Amino acid sequence: MEIVVPCRSYVVRFLVLTGAGVSAESGIPTFRGKEGYWRNFDPAKLATPEAFERDPKLVWEWYRERRQRIRNAQPNAAHDAIAKLARHSDEFLLVTQNVDDLHARAGVADEKMVQIHGNIFMTRCSRCDSSRNDYENDHDHEKGDFLPRCPICDALMRPGVVWFGEQLPWNELQRVENYLDRGACDLAIVSGTTATFGYIIDWALRASRGGGELIEVNPEETPLSEFATQRIRESAAVALPKIVDQVITS
Ligand code: OAD
Numbered sequence: 007m008e009i010v011v012p013c014r015s016y017v018v019r020f021l022v023l024t025g026a027g028v029s030a031e032s033g034i035p036t037f038r039g040k041e042g043y044w045r046n047f048d049p050a051k052l053a054t055p056e057a058f059e060r061d062p063k064l065v066w067e068w069y070r071e072r073r074q075r076i077r078n079a080q081p082n083a084a085h086d087a088i089a090k091l092a093r094h095s096d097e098f099l100l101v102t103q104n105v106d107d108l109h110a111r112a113g114v115a116d117e118k119m120v121q122i123h124g125n126i127f128m129t130r131c132s133r134c135d136s137s138r139n140d141y142e143n144d145h146d147h148e149k150g151d152f153l154p155r156c157p158i159c160d161a162l163m164r165p166g167v168v169w170f171g172e173q174l175p176w177n178e179l180q181r182v183e184n185y186l187d188r189g190a191c192d193l194a195i196v197s198g199t200t201a202t203f204g205y206i207i208d209w210a211l212r213a214s215r216g217g218g219e220l221i222e223v224n225p226e227e228t229p230l231s232e233f234a235t236q237r238i239r240e241s242a243a244v245a246l247p248k249i250v251d252q253v254i255t256s
Contacts, residue, residue, distance in 0.1 A: 019097040019191040021213040022088055023206055024242075025199025027224060029108050031243040032079040034072075038200055044068050054170045058132070062153055062162055069165045073126055073140075076106040084197065084242035085112035087250040092118050094254050099185045101209065103199060105167045107141070120178045122205075128166025131156035137166060174205070182209060190216045193253065197223035197242045201230040221249065 026036035035041045037049050044052070047068070051057060058065045081089075089112040092098045100119045102109055105126040109119055130137035136158045154163035168174060186209060194213035201207055207230050214220040214235070222234035223245045231237055238245045 018095060018193075019189060020091060020095050020099070021185070021191045021194040021209070022091065022098075022100045023194070023196045023199065023210055024088070024100065024102045024104060024109070025197070025201075025206075026104060027198025028084045028088075028102075028242045029079070029082075029104055029106055030198065031082040031084065031241060032108055034076060034079055034104075034106055034108075036198075038202075044071070050170065053167070055172065058162075058164055058169070062164075066153060066165075069126065069167075076108070076126065077141075079106070079108065081108045081112035082243045084246040085109055085114075087246035089113035091250045091253065099182070101182055103203075103206070120181050122168070122174055122178055122182065124165075124167035124175065126165060126167055129154060129163045130166045131159060131161055132164045133161035134159045186212045190214065191218050193219045193221065195221045195223065195246075195249065196230055196234070197246060199224070199228070199230075200226075201228045206230070207233070223249070 026034070026038075030036050043049070047064075049068075052065055052068050085108050088100060088109065092100065092114050098118050100109060100114055101122055102119065103123045105121065105124050107125070107127065110116070125139075127139055127141040128137055129140045134156060136156050155161065156163055191213040194210050196206070196210050199206060201210075210220055210230060211233060214233075219236065220234045221236045221238060222228065222230055223238045223240065223242055224231075225239055225241060238249070
């Protein structure tokens with residue numbers, strides 16, 4: 007596999023876009039695969055404001071299980087490769103749709119990463135602005151039937167993730183827009199996502215405008231595939247370390 011990175015100026019800019027497939031090899035189920043189903047529930051129907059309104063206990067149970075699974079998981083070779091690329095780049099942004107913390111644990115610094123669908127370990131009020139990070143605190147409120155309530159306004163607390171039909175977080179969105187506005191990228195890598203959301207395709211195309219390389223790493227075809235300059239039909243943990251090593255030595 008020969009990766010060609012067109013270096014059009016002194017500064018080398020990268021954009022990496024990831025989705026659930028990048029964490030699949032760490033044992034975190036993807037959304038749209040069969041293994042994504044939880045007790046016969048389709049995640050796409052649980053990750054909605056309507057589902058939370060109807061049955062907050064069920065939705066919390068699902069997220070508590072996912073939190074626990076993520077706590078017990080380890081970053082895989084794909085997360086490590088992306089962190090390595092971040093360390094070796096002049097300009098780098100990772101935009102992940104993943105709400106897990108595996109990119110962070112692999113070593114991608116906060117300022118080089120945008121979690122565009124939120125962070126599963128945040129718990130925030132469904133009414134006011136209060137929020138807290140529950141990464142360490144998985145004891146009381148995550149047990150049994152207990153539903154966390156806001157200490158300020160007493161409304162139900164909810165996971166700090168973006169649900170279907172909700173707006174993307176404005177600050178994070180601005181960080182992506184600002185990065186892309188500052189210039190095109192020499193290389194954009196999109197891995198482990200079905201790219202079902204238009205903004206993922208849009209960001210990949212904007213990053214690679216003007217001749218930048220656009221590499222898709224996904225065992226399956228996606229709506230982005232037709233735009234990619236290189237399509238690598240391998241798993242992320244197999245392909246990304248090879249790509250990153252070639253980019254760094256090129
Ligand atoms: P999906 O579950 O839709 O897609 C996972 C993608 O990863 C598929 O295209 C698989 O072919 C690919 N894949 C699976 N295993 C892989 C591997 N080992 N290496 C590389 N690719 C692999 O996940 P996303 O596209 O991330 O949003 O889903 C996007 C969003 O939809 C999620 O963030 C979530 C979901 O509903 C919200 O909750 C708002």
